[in-house]
Amino acid sequence: MPLSRKAASGDAAPLRAPRRMTVDERRRLLLERGEQLFAEHDYADLTMAKIARAAGVSKPLLYHYFPTKQAFFVATLQRGAEDLSARVQPEPGVPLGTAARRSLGAYFDWIDERPVAFRRLLTAAAAEPGVRDTLLGIRAATVAQIAEALGHPDVEQAPPALRAALNGWLLFVDGCVLVRLDLGAPTRDELVEQVLLTLGGAVAATGDERALSALAAAVAPESDAD
Template sequence: MSTRTETTEPTARRRLPPEERKRQLVAIGLQELSTRPIHALSIDQVAQKAGISRGLLFRYFPTKQDYYVAVVGAAARRLLRAAVPDAADPTADQLRAVVHAFVSFVDRHGDNYQSFFHGGFGADPQIREIREHMKNTMVERTLAATGTEPSPTVRMLLRAWWSMVESLAIDRTTDPVFTVDDVVDRAIDALPIPSGATG
């Protein structure tokens, strides 16, 4: 049996339009950060995989933090695309569909979810803004799914509720005493507003 030595070859250099190059770099970052925390992210390795120089990468993202913010933003957009009700089935339980999709997303990504949204540069104002946008979007989807009239009080309660849902989902990845369906059931049971509430 022959023995083959694995080597890491740099990707062949290829000229791409700026926006396409940025999308490529962010996609590589999503792959890299799915297996390691931000402090272990190698900009040199990202550049090598993209087939560009380190200096060129920093033309698109001036600092490592700027790059991380772009990658976290892309991860948030992926989550929001996943956590939507089934528009093809208007008779379905829309709230359950949203919560189940969210919990399942966290469950699939485990520690990586924590790394993206709560680790590394998690205290950075831009990362906080991404998290706030994500939570506010989930609140709006909850209002729509339950037919609830929005008000400042209702929105505050739902923001706190989504923090609880996220915490349950994260804890399940490290201590799976509940199934994903259990987490969804308990979350919906704890919803602080009744369906159709007027706020």
């Protein structure tokens, strides 16, 4: 077949081979697909072979990035935790009450975007040690952040009663979220106020005056906190 005039004259655009993805790009795409898969399927129902097929990669390539299914799942959790941490990070210079409400609201919004994944995360945490360790690390970091806001910058030096109260409060919040997902109530803003008040009660029971003084602004009505 004769060449077209355009091709023969050398004006045709040269063919380019598709650019190969970098290691970081490939890993990011695998994690994005993994988040979807773990939200759609029970952890026990997924195998590395099924994940590889759904992600459009070979099983050896998937193993190259993640040695086990648990390692893959934990990596998706860490990615989600980084996203959540960025969302709930308090803004500098914002009053404590406003910052607390915004952080809690962002946390509930994050869960509302992935309710099935959140349920399965808690279920997997009870069965998989690696997942449980990841969640414990996230909770420990959250306790340290709250303790700092309540006047204890070094959580290790905070009173044990306060540390116990903050850890228990976080578990209470997750329980409230699960009930809200089942009932469709209370509203996001109502739940924010409810859990803030329960935080006040938990801290009051510890008798820690420094934390109580700092918390007073956070549990005040929004009009007073701004």
